[in-house]
Amino acid sequence: MLKSMTGYGRASQSNASHTVSIEIRTVNHRYLDITFHSPRQLLYLEEAMKRAIKSTLQRGMVTVQLTLSGEPLIRNEVRVNWQLLDQYVESFKQIAERYHIPADYHINDVVQLGDVFEVSSVYQASSALDDFVLSVLEQALYNIQDMRLQEGRHLHEDLGKRLKELEQSVRDIRHHAPQVVEEYRKRLNQRMTEFLANSGPVDQARLLNEVAFFSDKANIDEELTRLSSHIQQFYSFLNEDGPVGRKMDFLIQEMNREINTIGSKANDIHIARQVVEVKSHLEKIREQVQNIE
Structure with a gap:
């Protein structure tokens, strides 16, 4: 899912x-x-x-x-630096003896010795x-x-719909592709007839060679087969468990590569329109795939 x-x-x-x-x-x-x-x-x-x-x-x-x-998770603790305090007290005594003054001091005097007291924070682990x-x-x-998962179900539904639209465009290209060669043959025959109007009949062998060359050059069967295969694989990813977003993103790149090749090889206005449609479908699918885990 x-x-x-x-x-x-x-x-x-x-x-x-x-x-x-x-x-x-x-x-x-x-x-x-x-x-x-x-x-x-x-x-x-x-x-x-x-x-x-x-x-x-x-x-x-x-x-x-x-x-x-x-x-609170933190408890403050106060520690007395007894070694330092002993030194303070000893120093007080020495001062009193040296200057002959009373060595009386109160607890408040000790409290004011800030460096005698050390405050630390203790975390009470649990x-x-x-x-x-x-x-x-x-x-x-x-x-x-x-x-x-709820958002994923919405994405599944939307992507399924867009894949069907994509398939329809690919089927349309596949259905129209054979007509491209026939239309090219007719156009070429007409141009050659017009060009050779005063020179005799059209050389049918040469015409067939030209058509065969164009047919081979404009053949998009392999690209259509791979594109259809990618679409079926994309369908399988829709129902696969685990993260599939990167796999889908890679497939979209491959499909874009195939449709670009089709667009460059098929010298036909109808197929060109369908190529634009396919690219539009793929872009919408890519936008949705960016949000799939």
Whole structure:
């Protein structure tokens, strides 16, 4: 089943201590490109989240927005630099003895010695929270996959319709192609008759050689066969599981190559019009394929 690369999925859950909300947005991209916007204290989880996303999504530009509320994950701790404080106290004593002043000091005097105290932030790691966040991510991924599949069904329907239009144009070219040589023979015969009006009858052998040369030069059977084969292969991709966007894009390039060759070889106004139609169909299909995973 086709999957669109455009989608949105959201999930939010709460437990006794936290609420986790995750939003995932995806748009078309040649490869899988993942960007996270998450709290600093959960940056370590991004690798695990990336693995979970890669197991579900194969292509697209993915933006993940994670918000966390509830109990703080970071606890501040104060440590005393006892070695430095001992040096301060010893220095106070030496000053008092040297200048014969009272060595009385209060706790407030110690507090003002800022470099004696070291404040550090300690992250309170929790495997339960990690599992909780990943479970919310799994639900968001499920939701975005559901949307991408719905969009994929619309793409499947649209592409099927456009392929039928493309097939009809190719059948029209195939039906008209034999007439090109016959019309060329008639035109050439008429021109040669007019040119040789005063010189006798048309040399039929020479006429047949010219027509045979033109027929070989203007023959588009191989291109039409390959083009039809590409269309059938494209149909098979519509029902194939897994990412097929790149395969489809490659087929469109090949079909464009064949129709360009047909346009350059078939010296006929009717076929030229159909070539324009085929190119128009292929361009519309290519635009849709750009959004297929």
